[in-house]
Amino acid sequence: MSQNMDIFNNMESEVRSYVRSFPTIFTKAKGYKMWDESGKEYIDFFAGAGALNYGHNDSVMQKKLVEYITSDGITHSLDMASTAKAEFLNRFNEVILKPRDLNYKVMFPGPTGTNTVESALKLARKVTGRTDIISFTNGFHGMTIGSLSVTGNSMKRKGAGIPLQNVVTMPYDNYVDDQDSLDYLERFLEDSGSGVAIPAAMILETVQGEGGINAASFEWLKKLEGICKRWGILLIVDDVQAGVGRTGTFFSFEPAGIKPDIVCLSKSLSGYGLPFAVTLVRPEIDKFQPGEHNGTFRGNNHAFVTATSALSYWENDDFEKDVKVKSEKIYTFLEKMVKKYPELKGEVRGRGFMVGIASEVEGLSNKIAANAFELGLIMETSGPKDEVFKLFPPLTIDEEGLNKGFAIIEESIKAQVKEPVTN
Incomplete structure (x- = not known):
């Protein structure tokens, strides 16, 4: 049955967001492609905001899920034991944690980031028995009150309707040019007159997604870990968007050689777009009493099934090597665009498949993304002023899909600026 956009405009809350950027009714998706009601095909460089790292409707995961459902497998189980959960825990430990020499307890906190x-x-x-948390400029960690308190975006913070307290915001890597932000942070910790108490934890993304695709250097991350250890502060890495291969390795912090005390995972963890999250915790700090933190849908067995299947991508290093090769191709393309179209006043940002171009020209990135949608490519913008158009294709995209996407992006850039530089 064909619909039009009126039902969404009339019935859905004004808070709706992506439907405004992509005003069409989608009906089908597979791999890196989506189709709308008119049959128009779109290349997906959005991937569910990083929730579809393996693309839409992965055939192997789909088969496993259908088999599980039709065999009357458990759907909902809170945190009771189930075969699907046992299989996920075993596989996650064998395929992901042990090969990386990581020792974490796995907590199922509820289904979202x-x-x-x-x-x-x-x-x-x-x-720790302490109250304060240190977060970082332009960080994004979620929309409920605690997560929002450590999020930097002022528009989203206003939505809370109450003061967001017990958080101190410090400058992220390269937030201020020619200034070591961690020297600045440690000075605050050392100075009893700074007004900054020793916090319970520091929380950060190694690559900031919504904040503008800002990538922290490995040296900065290593130094931050050292500060946390010196002061007895827990280090929380929010890998909800940057993890599960999005930056090139399963955990985004791996190349920095750090081992956070707590790791937050969600989005692409289920592999199929199903709601699923885990909190990885060093065994020494696994101190919640039974039921002290819980959630009705923390036992999403359908997600356990697809997440277990998705781990087959990581059984050897072939997938990671392929992601690295394609990541270099994406980065090279973006550098070419910045050089070829100087009117972009662009800067390439990010790592892996979590990259984009930040434009100094106000409103230009939004226009480029809107133009791309008209031409059949889905991508979004990010940053405090939506100054970055970002590329988040599925990690499984083939070379043909990348090249088609690149062609649309270049055409969209050309539509917004003058003639390119040819020499």
Whole structure:
């Protein structure tokens, strides 16, 4: 049955967002492609805001899920034991944790990214007995009150309707040119007159997604870990968007050689777009009492099934090597665009498949993304002023899909600026 946009405009809350950027009714999706009611095909460089790292409707995961459902497998189980959960825990330990020499207990806090962040903040405060959290400029960690308190975006913070307290915001890497932000941070910790108490934890994204695709250097991350250890502060890495291969490795912090105390995972963890989150916790700080943090849908067995299947991508290093090769191709394309179209006043940002171009020209990135949608490519913008158009294709996209996407992006840039530089 064909619909039009009136039902959404008339019935859906004004808070709706992506439907405004992509005003069509989608009906089908597979791999890196989506189709709308008119049959128009779109290349997806959005991937569910990073929730579809393996693309839409992965055939192997789909088969496993259908088999599980039709065999009357458990759907909802809170945190009771189930075969689907046991299989996920075993596979996650064998395929992901052990090969990386990581020893974490796995907590199922509820199905979304903000659930895992809330549980991490609560646990850090419980374990340390301290109240404050240090977050970083332009960080984004979720939309519930605790997660929002460590989020930088002022528009989203206003939505809370109450003061957001017990958080101190410090400058992220390269927030201020020619200034070591961690020297600045440590000075605050050392100075009893700074007004900054020793916090329970520091929370950060190694690559900031909504904040503008800002990537922290590995040196900065290593130094931050050292500060946390010196002061007895827990280090929380929010890998909800940057994790599960999005930056090139399963965990975004791997190349920095750090081991956070707590890791937050969600989005692409289920592999199929199903709601699923975990909080990884060092065994020494696994201090919640039974039921002290819970959630009705923390036992999403359908997500356990697809997440277990998705781990087959990581059984050897072939997938990671392929992601690295394609990441270099994406980065090279973006650098070419910045050089070829100087009127962009652009800067390439990010790592892996979490990259984009920040334009100094007000409103230009939004216009480029809107133009791309008209031409059949879905991508979004980010940053405090939506100054970055970002590329988030599925990690499984083939070379043909990348090249088609690149062609549309270049055409969209050309539509907004003058003739390119040819020499």
